[in-house]
Amino acid sequence: MKLSGLGEDALVARWTRNPPRHAALRVGPGDDCAAVGGPRDTVWTLLKTDAVVEGVHFTPDADFTRVGWKALARAVSDIAAMGGEPEHALVTVAFPPALELAKADALYAGLRRCARKFGISLAGGETTRSPGPVFVSVALTGRVERARCALRSGGKPGDVLFVTGRLGGSLAGKHLDFTPRVREARWLVAHFRLHAMMDLSDGLGADLPRLARASGCGFELRGPLPCAPGCSQTQALGDGEDFELLFAVSPRQAARVERAWPFARLPLTRVGILTANQRSTTLHGFDHFA
């Protein structure tokens, strides 16, 4: 059988079943980041890796400065989704030897711009040759207070689901220029008891079922979804690469979050609820191997 015969989620589940665990691993595979720390530590270290591949996440004629930004910003978004602050990045790149030096330089300029914006070290990495496409893999560490760490798995039936921002249409440019929601996530975890949170990388249609499944819940979408200009509801659900936050809070906290939300330029929208019934409708999102 080929990989394309199974879905991305089934493959990941297959490869992360019963993984080797070190005693200090607090959160393992299946969430936006791993979290590690000793049993008495009040601050945990978050660990994330991510990758962008030429021909999959960007085209060969893309502006490589924006590709560099994207490569790091994707991982920053995952640190934000746990309620954390990013700290140190390591960048592994495979370049074809015939690549123009100016393009490689631009990639690193974009990585630096993102690192400076979020106060992140470019602490190291590896450079190697690629016989094909450009491949950029980022490893990022972060920190989060244990009491504020937001997982995917804490949602409860009746919880209200929110998304930040406007969804869909990312391919028109946002997928290369988005701002990870670190500031908003830090504000949320500092002021509210979030039951669950994740970032939207494959589209609400793929990611909401993941959050619900991790929480042992079903869900009901209650539209309309907040759409990017010119986008349909279908695009908002399925386009992917929004890098907005999806989170679940109790109905009581939900009203407080809405009243206190201080980010005037970033909409906050109720998009549904978690339910006790796990047989939710399947939604359409992005699958890398389909």
Add this chain to the structure above:
Amino acid sequence: MKLSGLGEDALVARWTRNPPRHAALRVGPGDDCAAVGGPRDTVWTLLKTDAVVEGVHFTPDADFTRVGWKALARAVSDIAAMGGEPEHALVTVAFPPALELAKADALYAGLRRCARKFGISLAGGETTRSPGPVFVSVALTGRVERARCALRSGGKPGDVLFVTGRLGGSLAGKHLDFTPRVREARWLVAHFRLHAMMDLSDGLGADLPRLARASGCGFELRGPLPCAPGCSQTQALGDGEDFELLFAVSPRQAARVERAWPFARLPLTRVGILTANQRSTTLHGFDHFA
């Protein structure tokens, strides 16, 4: 200009000049690992990423279990080179959708085998599509007592240079099956004041000049080198992927290390000295972009 017009070391120097730094970064780009920790921490966290690429580090018909082992073991070797213990790994893989599931499964089996052998978590990662070769990028954390952390940069003129094991001929199989020298490195840093250490990934001919340069020294090789069976001195110098330790100690410590060395099955060999004259002969090692 193309990347192939510059050497690997020149490219890395170009891209890591004056990098963004977080306050907790203790050791940045240019060593085997990055090290982070607060100013009063007695234990530092080590961070490493590395990658293997189909067609560069392994052939499409390779045993993917051994490729998985190699992908993680390379990074483990870098943690060892700092004197540390590996802790948590994250694995990012880009697979072509037409890849046989059995091969991908084998890759993860090899990763697990290496993780179990060294007590490492497989804490997470990312799986994505490749339009070409298989890419495997590993991010690994480790820990090292600050006082035992071994850098490349502390070598002094007159220091004795040692290598562990036998060099050369790795392509015959060792490059997929090597054992990272964690045990030996931990013993060394626990009992001796090493001035400098690194692991041999591109061959002594490429790596010794890096250690010498980082230490502001030159070097003299004093052969013969310890050769793998059937290998010439040239191969021992240039084949690469030995994943043995290269370290520098004072002449007084050198004699003590030799007397106390408890690993009867692993040779320990003096291969030269560091010198004050930085105009050393250039040696031949592996360059990814040449």
